[in-house]
Amino acid sequence: MPDPDALLAALDPEQRAVATTFGVPVAVIAGAGTGKTRAITHRIAYGCATGAYDPHGVLAVTFTTRAAGELRGRLRTLGFPRVQARTFHSAALRQAQYFWPAAMGHELPRVSDHRAGIMAEAAGRQLGHRAESGTLRDLLTEISWAKVSNVPPADYAELAAAQGREVSAVDATAVGRIYARYEQLKSDRGVIDFDDVLLCTVALLSDHDDVRAQVRRTYRHLVVDEYQDVSPLQQKLLELWQTERPDLCVVGDAAQTIHSFAGARSSYLTRFAIHHPEAEIIRLVRDYRSTTQVVELANRVLHAQGPGEGVRLVAQGGDGPQPQFTQAATEADEAAQVARWLAGLIADGIPPSELAVLYRIHAQSPAYEAALTSAGVPFSLRASEGFFQRPEVRNAIVALKGQLAAASGDLVATVRGVLAGQGWTAEPPSGQGQARERWESLAALLVLAEEFAAEHTGAGLTELLAEIDERARVEHAPAGAGVTLSTLHAAKGLEWEGVALVGVQEGTLPFALAQSPEQVAEERRLLYVGITRAKRHLWVSWAVSRNDGSMRRKPSRFLDGVRPAAAPARPARGGGKQNRSKHSLTCRVCGGPLAAGAELKLGRHADCPSSYDDRTWELLREWRRQEAEEVGLPAFCVFTDATLMAIAEARPTDERGLLAIAGVGRSKADKYADAVLEILRAGAAAG
Template sequence: MNRNITPYILKRTADDTTPRKLSIDYAAALNPQQLAAVTAGDGPSLVIAGAGSGKTRTLVYRVAYLIDSGIDPSHILLLTFTRKSAQEMLDRAGELIGSRSERVCGGTFHSVANMLLRRYGRTIGVEPGFTILDRGDAEDLIALVRSQLGLNEKDKRFPRKGTIAEIFSKAENTLRSLDDILLEEFSHFADHLDALGQLQRGYQAAKRQRQLADYDDLLVLLRRLLTEDPHAQESISSLYRYILVDEYQDTNRLQADVIRKLASTHQNVTVVGDDSQSIYAFRGATFKNIMEFPALFPGATIYKLEENYRSTQPILNLANCIIEEAAEKYSKRLFTRKLDGPLPTLAEAAGENAQSRFVAQKILELREEGVPLGEVAVLFRSSFHSFDLEIELSRRGLPFVKRGGVKFIETAHVKDLLAHLRVVANPLDAVSWHRVLMLVEGVGPKKAQDLLASLVKSDAPYRVLRDVGGRSGQGLKNLAHTLESLAGSADLGTAEQVNHIYEYYLPILKEQYDDYPKRTRDLDHLHTIAEGYAEVGQFLADLALEPPDGSAVDVEAPDRDDERMVLSTIHSAKGLEWQCVFVIWIVDGKFPSLYSFVADEDLEEERRLFYVAVTRAKRHLYLTYPINVFDKSSGMLLSKPTRFLDHVSPAMFEQLALIEEGGHSDWRRYRDDSY
């Protein structure tokens, strides 16, 4: 049957070919470089975000832009290194785009791995109810397995459980073998290679049997899931169609491989980071990840953020010069609209104490000029570099808070060495005697108490020690000989006495601590501090009366009670900024450290660390170095400023030589073509 067919026209609706109307004026909110990164199309993107260039702002707007463009928020995965930073970014995206941002999956690598393993892990034997071990629990399980395998009874001292956990963790996160980690970083335990391999296998088996996972396992197991279960990999990768990663330069090999597998179905990965600020190799992070991103994700587009919103151009000129000598890098040149500002200052001091007095005096001057104490920071490569300065600041009534590193004066090895000096200075010091005695092999708490009772009553305490027999006899005789030789040598200077104790204590240090190579550096620096004291009594008194305790010093600042300046390791200062920054101890051999001279990659990391320090300053930057510094471990006299300034024009600095006048610290300006 024939019918007349009447056409009915369907009107064209907005589809994928019609640009979606955006709710935000991105061009008005962002600079051209940021805008290009935020509005990038599909495919892999590497955003090289120079210091102070608005990295977080760019990521936040990228999240908002994806949602604004019609991407389902639940298909976006934001990976960060802290839960706080993920939440802050999503909150800021919510302020831009509304509540839709709440459906974005954001969190740390480990929290996301935990969620995915509980959902998909059964195919690799991971039950949803598995228990996560914290570091303490993991160490206890290692100790249990070690005991079960009889490894506590070896002739040579076996590593402690904390050290073993650190070795295992490094191997997992860097995707390197246990052999490589042990031989390269823990060579003093190389004799235990086979036993540690056996222990590692036993530890992994114990976790599997009990459905336990330590912190590293979360990423190890997720990588295994994505490798061994193609269905789970496709499901997860299809769910998270847009992956954004913050601080990509701080990722390790394991994290980079997980990202690659998560993106297997789409390659829509945007990573943001700065190769010039890759400074966490000691945690397992690798500079190579950000450099190899274009090879890992072929066709990646590279965006560069070079406009700096933090520092003045004179500071950025110096930063650019420092980093342009890097052996491997993404070329970029930081610039700012803040063209005016004082030149960075390079100050040479006759010694560490002169350096400390200059910093303290300059801070007082800046304060009078209106720079708040809270806008002042002193940065250093190693925590102990601020030891002398802390005492000087306390004397001047300048309150501070210290961040990063262990409290120098409270470290066990520093307390050990000082305790020996204290019992010589005061044979009635029962607390120090107890600490010293407990370091002697064969002396336990009860024996120490019994000896103490005799020592404090005796006119000849060293004879008491020499008369003891048994297992601890020889050790106590050695202690008596060391202390007696100090007590009878009034002509020995403070540094010589510290050195004398150091020679006695070094074998004990090696026996007591698995990481003794690092601890010897602290003791070398204690020796340097001691060189500034003519009398042991004054040295010990300063440490007791004005101890650099690594936290807020209990000193009130006149009229500004809540203000405290910041002392910080450079590692702890990354991401922060201050109006005025001092970088101390930039003497070559200390920064970069002599230990970094062996391997090129270590030296390059030190260069990046210096770059991070310089780029923390907004307006005032002071670089200081003491000269004629004797390095005990190498036997070298250090007097040259860091080699990272070798190629910097002297015109970029105001150079100061600190001169003593009338018993006070003064400085005179000079310009020269050499340092």
């Protein structure tokens, strides 16, 4: 059993209060980056270590398999691997599958994984034509909202109108009829959907006292993460789980309520003390994630109109660079600028997996996919949900197990060889689709192996496979190998060293459909969530027009008063004196503007004479290729073409001269100075 005092040693005073307050309901108002997961996992561990909790009687619930996996992983590290940490749906499904046969006389209906197909059939019969994929997606979202909000098909039209909800090209009455038809089709086929899992469990516990009593005897201690996101249906389930004197701890932040469209109601958190008069309210305000500059911006955005929801964060991460605010002429220019910013951070030694581009809607993604591909920056689009169930991941694990008998001493080399046999390459495939998704999965496994080898000196393939099996059991997926491209909604709960918030203009953020004060307030919270994902580097940008020059747009109202005075829009091409840096847009020979593509990578016009020795240039490029191949990274992660060319031109003779070249930096000099200087000396001798 872990030492209780040791469990508290790493906590700040507010976190310690969370970990040690028992006997009354507890609500933790946890600001972004304040260590809420640390606080609640240590609460569970401390409670179990002191006898306040029975490890087998704890149920910790959250909203995503990723978050549940992280909770289980941390509890395992703290010495309590058997504590239950699940999503609402996972916990409900487990209970329903166990109790349903005895209570209802038959097995729980199968959960269908073809919701879209059933919806397409239901919508087609009502509309008289095949609905577009976007319409189907909106219909599924609407019906999910209706279910978690306890809205039956017959009442949908009236209640949806009162809530200001709408589906493009489908009126509310038709949506209600499609909803009813969708339910009938599921019934005819003997299946239920994802949201029905909660409905079935609520009905089971409500109608069967013996089942409810047994569940309450099993789970006597409840901990609820992200409580600001609970829906009425989830709240009802939570109440059915609770005893008359609930041992309940909820954790959330009203300032991060960004899922109201899906039925989330932060009022359950903000009014917790009203429903539980004896409750203790504990506020976590110390932000350990971000720099002072990032935290200051987050506070100013959230509280721009007076004291806002949530807490005012107090930065603990020290000083860092100021957030960059950039106005672009067009969306394509904005994407190109972001790609160069990210390439610069990678050149300075930040791993691509520690960087992200966050946008409001999925439709913004293609511009950044194209810009990053053109710049040679690796990226990843897939979410981590269900990582270990992907076919390519399962096949790769089988192949790794088949290599056990012949594994060499170099763990990473062994894994790289096996994954190469499964289709992994040092460079990602161009474009998107299945090939790209397969590569991203295999690259994530390689990153996991590299991190494991670095943290466990001397470990072999057997130990790595044990770690993979445990991660699969607790659904703790590895990070991707490239820059993450994600919507702001999907980024909640994650963090990166550097974050680019893009498309921060009127009509996009806040979104054009956000009209009511409540909807606009949620859009502000969405920007706040995006800002607080950044640890150190933050880029905020917008485009004043579309690529065709139409729709002149203003920067988001949420930036009013929090950004520097407006600067003229900067195109992606051309440049002046202020741009002559490691991200220069001018030819290093003649000083003229560069075009996109190859010229940008070269740093000069193709027809301008080079000022370096061709043999030295080729030696440097070959060395870079070998170095990148050895560590399994794209070549630009060693040095970009522009930096390598600057080295070839400047021909420094010592480390100080090398450090003077933009794009080198201390970490790269420590790694590569000896090799580069030796190549330069060899080139000079040959010349």
